[in-house]
Ligand SMILES: O=C(O)CCC(=O)c1ccccc1C(=O)O
């Protein structure tokens with residue numbers, strides 16, 4: 484029987500290409516930690532690596548809290564045996580943590596090790612019919628002029644980006660809306676427009692923005708309102724489709740499946756856990772709402788896990804929100820990993836991942 488021999492923890496601090504603004508708070512380094520499951524099956528040892536990356540301003544836990552939670556849970560994992568033919572469900576039988584980033588990292592490490600102990604790629608172990616390519620949305624942020632400038636340099640059309648996500652709610656809203664109208668004029672229906680305001684606006688401001696869009700078709704606007712309880716009514720009144728992001732972490736799965744007015748749910752697995760994401764994605768999709776798997780500035784190891792989740796979930800290639808790798812000036816691996824858009828080749832990425840840390 485394969486056994487979890489030990490679990491190792493390696494904190495990291497990665498320089499960012501430029502400081503990131505997280506709802507009023509700026510960070511210029513990304514802190515997190517890698518966790519490695521060392522797994523013995525007969526006389527072979529396999530390693531599975533995961534990323535624990537709570538994000539300041541978005542996660543309730545700090546990195547220090549996550550690391551101390553890891554150290555308190557590790558002894559109860561070490562020495563445990565798993566059935567030779569373990570499937571994803573067996574991971575649920577292990578002691579878990581109440582801290583989402585810790586659950587994600589441990590689940591990623593363990594799932595990777597179990598897959599390897601069965602000589603499988605992670606995605607085929609989770610779901611044999613997984614897709615091998617994952618499309619990304621290009622993430623555009625900056626001043627309205629910078630956004631238009633980076634949009635015009637973007638690779639679109641066949642083989643290029645099919646979706647872009649623009650951060651709004653950070654500059655003059657009329658200038659932001661004008662920039663969105665210019666992107667639409669440039670691409671028309673060939674590129675899906677997703678916007679994200681991170682709860683920056685009052686109902687009145689959001690309504691001014693909606694009017695200034697002048698009926699420009701967008702896929703959705705994520706979290707426009709500082710008071711999210713008005714989202715349904717605002718979306719109905721303005722006709723602007725909305726997506727939930729922050730709200731997905733404030734409500735139960737049952738409550739969320741009732742929020743069918745949303746055009747999409749933006750789900751960040753490293754803020755809710757890997758198994759939790761699989762459960763939530765299924766429930767939301769069954770309720771008829773689109774799920775967009777997204778990142779929160781994880782290391783390449785974490786992003787790889789997210790890309791693999793995006794490859795196994797759902798029934799079609801919905802562009803994922805994983806265009807954050809370029810924000811890191813260095814990664815936990817010496818060589819950068821193949822995680823850039825417009826599409827990620829998941830098998831190539833699996834091959835490129837470090838076998839151990
Ligand atoms: O979703 C994406 O495409 C990129 C990730 C992103 O926007 C993000 C990254 C970190 C924290 C919050 C958010 C967000 O969607 O609000």
Ligand SMILES: [Mg+2]
Nearest residue numbers: 679705728749
């Ligand atoms: Mg968002």
